[in-house]
Amino acid sequence: MMRLRALGRYIDRPSLIAVGVIVLLLLVGSFYSNNFISPTYLLQQLQIGAFLGIIAIGVLMVVLLGHVDLSIPWVVTMGGMMATAAGNLGPGGTALAIPFALLCGLIVGTVNGLGVAVLRIPSMIFTLGVNAVVQGLMVLYTGGYAPQDRATGLMQWLAGERILGVPNATLVWLLLALLAGFILRLTPLGRYIFAIGNRERAAYLSGVDTRLVLIFSFAAAGMCSALAGVMLAGYSRMAYQAMGDPYLLPAIAGVVIGGANVLGGRGTVLGTVIGSLLITILLSMLSVMQVPDSARQIAYGVIIIVMMLISGREMRTSA
């Protein structure tokens, strides 16, 4: 009991519940096949989960402010396409492939931030519009076909290789999580993000530059999505149309399952990491068990709703 309480200082209840659900899923899975609790399988989940996890960290930055970023699908795709395109422009392009893709993500994210912070357009509308614009730009660029460019070696290494048995993708995810945690917990910027998410007007009247904080968060989210696109292209060795489409809802769900309040002001990086992992494992198990696609969708949806009910109730009782 004492130990649990000490643990509670580092991890909040929704995250703890999510951990419990992950353990439960794996235990149930182990009756089906021992593979589900093998280190190989788990490491593989940490690798696959990194793509979703990286996106979710960006989503967290925006959700903490009480906003949402619906431009994820095509910013991810753009990240992949721009990195592979740059990677095939000679040696200089190969070196700059990843920075260039991140820059593109930064630019789109900043545009999102400007729209929300300066033009005061609700993020749900504005980022949806930006998503469509980016989609149009990418279709224009590729002509609607799968681009033939190969991912660079570095991209493939980051997404597919391992160091001492640990997938590099997982390490990138971990580093990004540490950086986000550092910003949120230890810097003024982090305080401002929570303050704005809880009560933007009070933060503004305290002299916080609320616009700058909003723009930062959206820009960070754009970069995270682009990074995930880079890694995804590295993993598949190429970029392809709509490669970001499956990630929007799982990323938001992961953040919320991890205890974040969709209305802003509450959430943790640790919770987001755990939430992303839960969804990754859930999806993987459903597919390994060869559940028919229809049933898989239903099970996936129901479990996410149930998890949200649990963490939602949590929020009401502790508020």
Add this chain to the structure above:
Amino acid sequence: MSMTPIDTNARRIRELSQAPFLQLSGISKRYGGVTALNSVNFACRRGAVHAVLGENGAGKSTLIKIITGVVRPDDGHMLLDGQAVSFATPADAMRNGIVGIFQELSLIPDLSVEANICLTSPPGQLGFINFAAQRRFAKNLLDRVGCGDIHPGELVRNLSLSRKQMVEIAKALGRRARLIVLDEATSALTGEDVKKVYSLIERLRNEGVAILYISHRMHEIAHLADECSVFRNGQNVATFANGEHTDSEIVRMMIGRDFKHVFPEKPVRTKAPRPALEIEHLSWADRIKDVSLSVDAGEIVGLGGLDGQGQRELFLALFGVLRGVTGTVRVNGASVTVSSPRKAKSKAVGIALVPEDRKTEGLILPMTVRDNMSLASIGRYVQRLMIDRASENAEIGRQVERMSIKAANTDVVVGTLSGGNQQKVLIGKWLMTGARILLLNDPTRGIDVGTKQEIYALMRKLADEGTAILFYSTDYDELIGCCDRVAIFYDGAVRRELDGDNIVEHNIVAASLALDAAAHSDEGKAAK
């Protein structure tokens, strides 16, 4: 005092008990280990205004919550019109004709006034709302509270705080109350609206409604009440007819100790004045009209006048919130352009604003005392990109001690503190920025007497240390007691500036109503 309070108390309760409308006997309520009410006897009758006094935490709120069905007592009986009652929910109490009007506004900002008034039971049939009937109903009630000028179709969002409170009262009236509880219902009101509430209360009393009136404003109680009950530490320590005790006797009963000076003494000004803040020809839209005003270092200047005469806008303009402000603002002689709150708090300007609504504009209630206090000054504690917790905590500790903020520790969520302590946290936040010019927008609203006194003392202490303070208050007593000078606003302009012995209620009221300084006003009598 020659009489023993207990004897008179018992006598009084006995008298009331002859025809009580509501009678509570032996009511107790505990929250965990804390006793909120300890075997309380209380009675009130129809056609009378019964004032309930006491500091925050004395048990008033619990009493009201029990009467209005929000909480259930652990012990004791409640008789309504001679019948034993026990309310499970507020709706239950409402069905018995008990209606509460609270300080916390229960209105929905994005609905119209009429929709708010008819929210729970709109007129109509089969689930369809009869909009014409709804408008008539709302119009009727608004007329009754003397606010026929509020259009029933207006969105509540667009009304001032004072007008919202009037709508709240109209809404309560729509419920055929036999007993109305007004909990600090006038604290957001000033001038005209307060008068409307006064006359409404008198009308309701004549109609035979029982009224429970909770207020921290002594002169309101002196003016309105028939009976008074004083609560302290969860007990009804005295019930007596209004006028039986002097204000200072009542205050002594409330706080259980001697209550000497409500307001700190005003210093005699000896040094040559050094203007810290000079405002010249400031205008904004049609709400601020060519305002010129200066505040010396060490001076407390009050802003008076009716609510909504541009005082709030003046603060927002000085604090950089409003766009399109014209005119000159000088700080310590240097002209400044304040384009945002961030500029306002910068070293070069050093203006702080304690805004009107502590709960939505001033503090971030779900966050901790620490996060709130350092929010405006966090940049000072950054070392190598990180917040230096040690120096942050040290400075917060100093402020907490200086203002004797009562919180278990600084990791407590601000929303759990009492109103007075919340306000201290808010003031402390701005003191931490090192601002030398303080704009205080009604900082004592809804705060108990003891804490009010502490805030007055703090204001004077800050002024003595050289801070220039602009202080808007809706309470005349505060303006008279605290301020070295008072500027009365009317229709966006300074109507009159009062200083020294001219700061008396009569002059303030006259100027607030834009009357000739010599004109007579009833309100002058209430001044002491």
